[in-house]
Amino acid sequence: MPTLKESVYDILDYDPECGLVEKIVTIGLIILIITNVIAVILQTEPGIGTEYATFFNVFEVFSVGIFTIEYLLRLWSITVDLRYREPVRGRLRFMVTPFALIDVLAVLPFYVPFFLPVDLRTLRLFRLLRVLRLFKTGRYSQAFDIFIRVFRNKQAELLVTVAVALVLLIISSSLMYSVEHDVQPDKFPSIIGTMWWAMATLTTIGYGDVTPITPLGKLLSGCIAVLGIALFGLPAGIFASGFMEEIQRKTQHPVICPHCGKLIDEQNRERET
């Protein structure tokens, strides 16, 4: 028979083949997260925010209360998990996992003003991050795991893409600044100010609030835009190869050795990663 701690751990740790209590708790938390998102959004609506202020405050206290209890129970019961077995070090290691940090960030802004005279109303937005938890429990958590794996495998390539993009941003802003600054000093005030234009051009957003007017500026803009298209192709290409790798990993089949005719099992492939 499981101890109380084990039961709490089982209830909070969602897995697809779980019991009824677990399902109700999971679904209840999901509903609470979603209603929190809706509440944070609606609170900013001109009419609604002020009129139902009391309701939103009560709901906030209630939500933060539930989230706090959930977090403390998770922290208490996590030692059941073998990875976080040790009472102190295990719990500390659990506390710095991304999802545990999000859970703290979701409730902390509510408590801080009691101790420190700071206004943390905008940090209320951190509660929105809890919505990420939905990906862990939903029907599509397996597909989401593929995303996480692809992102992790292609981390270096994606970071290099971001770095290349940053270098392109700096160089194109500098060039455009030196070409357009004299003609439009208000729109291209400095290299940093020109980055707004460079960002809109490299990402092909093109808001149109800042555009070059000199022929040289336009020519430069065209060249930068072409580099922007290439930049667009990089993540698409990286993701494509990442997803293909995932599919191949799943489908790799045994190879038959032509020398002895025996089956070579998959351990050779282990070296691939």
Add this chain to the structure above:
Amino acid sequence: MPTLKESVYDILDYDPECGLVEKIVTIGLIILIITNVIAVILQTEPGIGTEYATFFNVFEVFSVGIFTIEYLLRLWSITVDLRYREPVRGRLRFMVTPFALIDVLAVLPFYVPFFLPVDLRTLRLFRLLRVLRLFKTGRYSQAFDIFIRVFRNKQAELLVTVAVALVLLIISSSLMYSVEHDVQPDKFPSIIGTMWWAMATLTTIGYGDVTPITPLGKLLSGCIAVLGIALFGLPAGIFASGFMEEIQRKTQHPVICPHCGKLIDEQNRERET
């Protein structure tokens, strides 16, 4: 000799190696669908809509009449199809297939006003959806089937992409609202109002009617735009891997060894799906 019901079923159910009657009926229906699309579009043209009002009305009655007869004949003869064999349950199951629902939606707005005092003129647009039927009968129906299969196989990944996009939309709107609301209360009126900007930025459309003006807002905008590019890469990567899978599936047929004539059984490949 086929019964009348079987003949009707054969005529309405297009397949590439069909007889002359079937071809004429199929082409006739395609022409009717396309002329309907053209009629719905032209009816909104300032000059044309009012001048030829009578013609458009007559054509609508005629089209709806044909589409109604077609739908009823389909419903009557569908029991020939083994999947919908049972007279009542089979027909009900057929009625909820996507294409049968589109066929009802295409004619229903015409009949409802006779029974209920509602104006359903805008619902006339549902007739446009019948144009989707063209993909089933055209020369490229095979290529379209690949699309459907890729979409179905990659459904979970595509839904997760949409979910990630939605989360990004909510979080970036909330952040941008808290940064820009005080400076431009008319353009960033609430979180929901800011979503218009966030949508235009994440999709890299960039209409330019709403743009941040504070330095922090511009910086945030740049970061969101970069996430938007990554988001763009995801469906491209997913489709690329989906199309590759389709190609691999098609090309992995059992190979016959020309030396010994035996089949090289590809049982390893069976595991792929």
Add this chain to the structure above:
Amino acid sequence: MPTLKESVYDILDYDPECGLVEKIVTIGLIILIITNVIAVILQTEPGIGTEYATFFNVFEVFSVGIFTIEYLLRLWSITVDLRYREPVRGRLRFMVTPFALIDVLAVLPFYVPFFLPVDLRTLRLFRLLRVLRLFKTGRYSQAFDIFIRVFRNKQAELLVTVAVALVLLIISSSLMYSVEHDVQPDKFPSIIGTMWWAMATLTTIGYGDVTPITPLGKLLSGCIAVLGIALFGLPAGIFASGFMEEIQRKTQHPVICPHCGKLIDEQNRERET
């Protein structure tokens, strides 16, 4: 020893391992095509076009003359090519190939006004199409051939993408028209008029000259934009799989039959296409 006709054919039909005369003729024609493109472009420049009118006219007569002679020589010598062996039918079949048609279109607008009283000045632009010929003779003609093959192999998928885009365009224009027409009758005047907005949104161009202002219109716009992103991913995915196929075709290696141990050569793969 080659006959005159064979020599002419060899000189005009570029291949990488050709003699000096062939190289000079090819390079001469390439230079003439490029200077023609530059001339057509410069002729529209405010200052240049009128001032150097005589020069441009002389250059046009000269270019058209050369292009005409080249076309006639090609037509005369093409019977050397085994595919177009027959004097009459072969030449007619050659005349309807894409490149031969472009060559006629490049010179025809110059001659027609002598026979018919029509102004074909804008058709002068057809000469620009000759620039496509550069892809056939350049260093990268092999890479260009891969493009042509990928486009041809993926023709059906690309056409279905265009068809899906067209259906999306019609349906989203119709929906947006019925939502925004009453509020902005000048910007969404009719379904056809709304297509301008739908095009700018689905392709994520977002000029920003026409944007919805009603909440429902904005919501709809967001949904259409998401479909636009998916639409963007389709050609990228199709091209990715097309280029991968080309690579695989090039690298397919023999399979060893596990029953008899003998090598199975590639003819089994022939069935793949």
Add this chain to the structure above:
Amino acid sequence: MPTLKESVYDILDYDPECGLVEKIVTIGLIILIITNVIAVILQTEPGIGTEYATFFNVFEVFSVGIFTIEYLLRLWSITVDLRYREPVRGRLRFMVTPFALIDVLAVLPFYVPFFLPVDLRTLRLFRLLRVLRLFKTGRYSQAFDIFIRVFRNKQAELLVTVAVALVLLIISSSLMYSVEHDVQPDKFPSIIGTMWWAMATLTTIGYGDVTPITPLGKLLSGCIAVLGIALFGLPAGIFASGFMEEIQRKTQHPVICPHCGKLIDEQNRERET
């Protein structure tokens, strides 16, 4: 024991398993490059540039000094590298490598005004290019190498894409000019002037400062936009196949059969390049 020249070469030539001195020099140079980038950017900020002019000038002299010494030491010690062994020819060959050219460009604009009476202040921007060196020494230099390899392998395809884009740009500008010039002579002044619009449309940037107003111009714009989407898909597809090829190359190592211990020779794979 290494000679002085060998020590200098080792210190300047970064490799991951290097000694402490090497690490300090490398990190010092990286910090100097980054602070240079920040200085060039900040110098254009309205308040900062003039107020701290003296500081920026001193810092420029200092940086150029260090970079000059670094370059001269590199040039002196490069003969240690077997590829550049010969004292004169080897050093000249080293001087024309991309990174050596960037290093000269980074310092040259500082020295030229001492000899020639030209103002090269804008060329100061060349120092920014040194930031590219970061990719060679960082943690992700391996991922960056993959990018370089993919770009090199797919060079021909990428150049053809750029060429196709250029041809599309010329043809669509010419067509749009002849359609819209008479109605909006200020926005479509000439074919070259129309290229600004064509560039913004083909890359889907869509600044919105120039848009067609005639129905024919809008129709043409739509067709060009669709070609633009296809053009976008090309680099994405090319990169995807390029990254896939890299993965395949990496994972196709000779396999050792664990049953008989023999090498399963992958000679078929050799043919891949």
